[in-house]
Amino acid sequence: MKELKEIVVTVSVTAVLIFIIAFCICGTAAGQTREGNRKEEQYYNILEQTYVSEIRNLLEERGYRNSGVTMSRVRLEDGSNQYIVTIYHRRIMNLALDEQEELLDACRMIRFPVEDCNFFHEFLEADL
Secondary structure, three states, X not given: OHHHHHHHHHHHHHHHHHHHHHHHXXXXXXXXXXXXXXXXXXXXXXXXXXXXXXXXXXXXXXOOOOOXXXXXXXXXXXXXXXXXXXXXXXXXXXOOHHHHHHHHHHHHOOOOOOOOEEEEEEEOOOOO
């Protein structure tokens, strides 16, 4: 009877220890995932700020100083990113369509350093 009690206690303690170890491993993995996501988000934020600055510099060189430039990111299910770059400057709205398209083409020539990203450039049409 004493041997059976010792076996039950040993199995119980072993099961509890296995549960604690599994819980700790899962917690460590989850923490590493969160840290990795945070670092990736910081990386993309820096790239996006640099890209917007380059677009603004191009527009300024072409005479559209203080242009409004926004960049929105959507993370797709396949892990790639889709960006919408919206540009606004009152004088751009006065350009002919072919001139606007030429300016958008110049903006599209600015490369983003991550390959799995799709970009859509557009002008904000606002009646002011």
